[in-house]
Amino acid sequence: GDSVTTDHISPAGNISKTSPAAKYLMAQGVQPVDFNSYGARRGNHEVMMRGTFANIRLRNLLAPGTEGGVTVHVPSGEPMSIYDAAMKYKTEGTPLVVLAGKEYGTGSSRDWAAKGTMLLGVRAVIAESFERIHRSNLIGMGVLPLQFKDGENAQSLGLTGKESFEIIGLNAGAAKMVTVVATPPSGAPIRFEVRVRIDTPKEREYYQHGGILQYVLRQLAGASKAA
Secondary structure, eight states: OOOOBHHHHSOOSBOOTTSHHHHHHHHTTOOGGGOOBTGGGTTOHHHHHHHTTOOTTOOOTTSTTOOSSEEEETTTTEEEEHHHHHHHHHHTTOOEEEEOOSSBTBSSOOHHHHHHHHHTTEEEEEESOBOHHHHHHHHHTTOEEEEEOTTOOHHHHTOOSOSEEEEEOOGGGTOSEEEEEEEOSSSOOEEEEEEEOOOSHHHHHHHHTTSHHHHHHHHHHHHHHHO
16 A cells, blocks of 8 residues: 555564564563563564564555455465565565555664565565655665556556566666566466666665675675785
């Protein structure tokens, strides 16, 4: 939907006792009274990746009639948490795509909204529009922001999120427009063009290296060899 905020993507509030993050903490011997909040545990990537897309007010159109971090593992049709599904897809070697509406990533510039997205195995976000800082943060994590053409969105194109997606013509992030082929479980593929929202040469460098951390490490390694 529209106006998915960074708090929807990476909540800072209390950790629910039934959440994947809670299960992880209990497995480490942490009692529910000591769970605290996602914000208090932002130094723990195991907690934060489990909290990504776990906001109780989030609605995932792949799992109609539900609220919170719930989805469906498409190959099996099994409902499960977004974290569990992401780990299952990772085991299967399947990178992920997020479909979104307008103003994706609005709100505070919460860096974990991009970090958690990357850790779940998301490699591209296709939205009608992006909040500027979150778009840049996604690139810094090696996640590709793609924008629907004006007047198009997931609904108008008939996308359900159950498709497999192929991105054609990216050219290491140098292309301005690319073609997406979305193949549903049954029926004809849906082809559409999207705009690559890598807006500056430096962002292109970050993306080509797989993210800002990899870029910096390679710069340091290059400087060390030169010395």
